[in-house]
Amino acid sequence: EIVLTQSPATLSLSPGERATLSCRASQSVSSYLAWYQQKPGQAPRLLIYDASNRATGIPARFSGSGSGTDFTLTISSLEPEDFAVYYCQQRISWRTFGQGTKVEIK
């Protein structure tokens, strides 16, 4: 089973700052990686699919990059509504999620 390791576990930033979240796979997942955002009490929301493609309606401040085993989700300038937990997920071998990165207000 492919293990996805996200870092850091928690990211403390202020609105307007840049957020950089990392997801590392235990073996290559090619570009078959997605990112989801989850707010308390809500279902996850798809942000990015296949490493770098924004889902419909997702603001341009969200971008994804990477391939193979190392991936990054970047939020260029944090808005108040962006403080949430972010998960990566691979689809090359069944499906697995990372453990999540919480982006909290500093």
Add this chain to the structure above:
Amino acid sequence: QVQLQESGPGLVKPSETLSLTCTVSGGSVSSGSYYWSWIRQPPGKGLEWIGYIDYSGGSNYSPSLKSRATTSIDTSKNQFSLKLSSVTAADTAVYYCAREITRPSYYGMDVWGQGTTVAVSS
């Protein structure tokens, strides 16, 4: 607009079988463009993929749950279901159903249900 809604008992006894149904509105489970997935989230923890089923009944499961999980699809009711046998307290979680777009090109799990909480306790 497609919507998914989970339903089922909120409390299941240890060793029994957990049964959940996801009702799809605004779309069809008969479409060959989707996988219909189950994901769960234990209290305070991350997401765990359980498995998916497609329109033909083809399915795939997490290796860690494969021996206990079964999915089915009912095109007449536009629903798909999950059964998880021999449950323990470790199966206590919020259970989500989701639609995963696979054709004509892959898109991801773009529509999710609101989630239903299932507790395993005697």
